[in-house]
Amino acid sequence: MRSGVTVHSVSIVLNGKSRTVRNGLTVADLLRDLELHPAMVVVERNRKILAREALQATPVEEGDRIELVHFVGGG
Amino acid sequence: MVRDTRGDLPFVMGDHAFTSRLIVGTGKYRTNDEMVTAIRASGAEMVTVAVRRVDLDRRREEGILHHLSPDEFFLLPNTAGCFTAEDALRYARLGRAAGLNDWVKLEVIGDERTLLPDTAATLAAAGELVADGFKVMAYTNDDLITAMRLEDAGCVAVMPLASPIGSGLGVVNPYYIREIKRRLTVPVIVDAGVGTASDACVTMEQGVDGVLMNTAIAAASDPVGMARAMKLAVLAGREAYLAGRMAAREIAVPSSPTTGMLDREHG
Numbered sequence: 001m002r003s004g005v006t007v008h009s010v011s012i013v014l015n016g017k018s019r020t021v022r023n024g025l026t027v028a029d030l031l032r033d034l035e036l037h038p039a040m041v042v043v044e045r046n047r048k049i050l051a052r053e054a055l056q057a058t059p060v061e062e063g064d065r066i067e068l069v070h071f072v073g074g075g
Numbered sequence: 076m077v078r079d080t081r082g083d084l085p086f087v088m089g090d091h092a093f094t095s096r097l098i099v100g101t102g103k104y105r106t107n108d109e110m111v112t113a114i115r116a117s118g119a120e121m122v123t124v125a126v127r128r129v130d131l132d133r134r135r136e137e138g139i140l141h142h143l144s145p146d147e148f149f150l151l152p153n154t155a156g157c158f159t160a161e162d163a164l165r166y167a168r169l170g171r172a173a174g175l176n177d178w179v180k181l182e183v184i185g186d187e188r189t190l191l192p193d194t195a196a197t198l199a200a201a202g203e204l205v206a207d208g209f210k211v212m213a214y215t216n217d218d219l220i221t222a223m224r225l226e227d228a229g230c231v232a233v234m235p236l237a238s239p240i241g242s243g244l245g246v247v248n249p250y251y252i253r254e255i256k257r258r259l260t261v262p263v264i265v266d267a268g269v270g271t272a273s274d275a276c277v278t279m280e281q282g283v284d285g286v287l288m289n290t291a292i293a294a295a296s297d298p299v300g301m302a303r304a305m306k307l308a309v310l311a312g313r314e315a316y317l318a319g320r321m322a323a324r325e326i327a328v329p330s331s332p333t334t335g336m337l338d339r340e341h342g
Contacts, residue, residue, distance in 0.1 A: 014131065015128045015129065015131055016128070017131075034131060036129065039174075040138050040140060040141075041129055041138075042126075042169050042170075042172045042173050044169060047165075049168055049169060049172045051172070052174070067128065068128065068129045068131070069126050069127060069128055069129060069169050070126075070127070070129050070138035070139075070140070070173075071124040071125065071126060071138055071139045071140055071150070071152065071170075071173060072102075072124065072125050072126075072127045072138065072139055073100070073101035073102040073103070073104060073110065073124065073125065073139055074100060074101060074102045074123060074124055074125025074127075074153055074155050074289075075100025075101070075102045075103075075123055075125075075153070075155065075240070075241075075267075075287075075288075075289030075290065
């Protein structure tokens with residue numbers, strides 16, 4: 001995988017589960033692949049909340065811990 | 076249509092005026108349709124929601140915004156399930172990032188069995204959230220000192236429990252609830268423990284500004300019917316409080332004249 005060989009995928013932890021995704025994705029791409037509308041979720045990347053405007057410009061990188069949350073029923 | 080005939084003023088929290096004194100949760104309903112129908116029947120304007128991970132495997136569990144419109148209800152994100160101030164801050168900020176409003180129902184739990192609040196952690200989190208620009212409605216114990224400290228911390232409402240979350244035990248300490256209401260300036264909303272309509276009525280008779288419930292409606296055999304009952308009970312309790320109850324006494328006093336009875340020599 002290392003030394004001169006192009007890395008085609010990156011490993012991330014998404015909502016607590018390990019996943020491998022394509023290299024070069026943005027967070028907006030990731031949401032699109034998951035068929036999630038950006039207006040309906042909030043993204044936390046490595047414990048920092050991403051503003052919706054930043055999704056397009058934020059890359060998904062090796063080792064990222066990403067949480068995708070939304071509102072559910074609760075009291 | 077039931078109206079508050081006394082022309083009671085709306086109660087104001089932060090920059091919002093609310094007519095309904097009933098706030099309801101959205102958890103534990105059997106179906107989303109039943110939830111929406113029950114909430115509409117309750118007449119509630121403010122509705123709580125929780126922040127949780129999107130289920131990426133079973134996508135059938137859609138987010139609640141697919142069912143409840145922020146145009147129809149004031150959606151209040153909570154920090155339910157948080158056991159530390161740090162977690163509560165994280166959940167509150169995630170909720171705010173959804174972009175609906177900057178309000179939060181702050182809840183920091185201290186014990187699994189009773190779900191009683193960790194009041195020290197709640198106070199710490201309340202201070203940080205207020206400083207961060209949040210309108211904080213703080214769930215707390217029926218403890219006057221903590222309630223006063225939460226008001227001092229800048230909370231827009233203080234929400235003492237009637238009894239433990241989901242217990243349906245009703246108001247276990249009406250005196251403490253009354254005293255909290257007497258001593259605070261911000262609205263006092265009783266949150267958690269109401270089991271049925273009489274509990275809601277008794278709660279409102281203590282003079283508090285409102286009541287927040289979830290399980291009592293969602294876990295009823297007929298949630299829509301119970302939602303209607305709760306709406307009426309909250310109105311009844313509020314009106315009874317405003318009307319001022321008679322003094323209780325442990326001896327009977329006849330309601331009908333004692334004079335003019337038949338077969339008596341006099342009177």
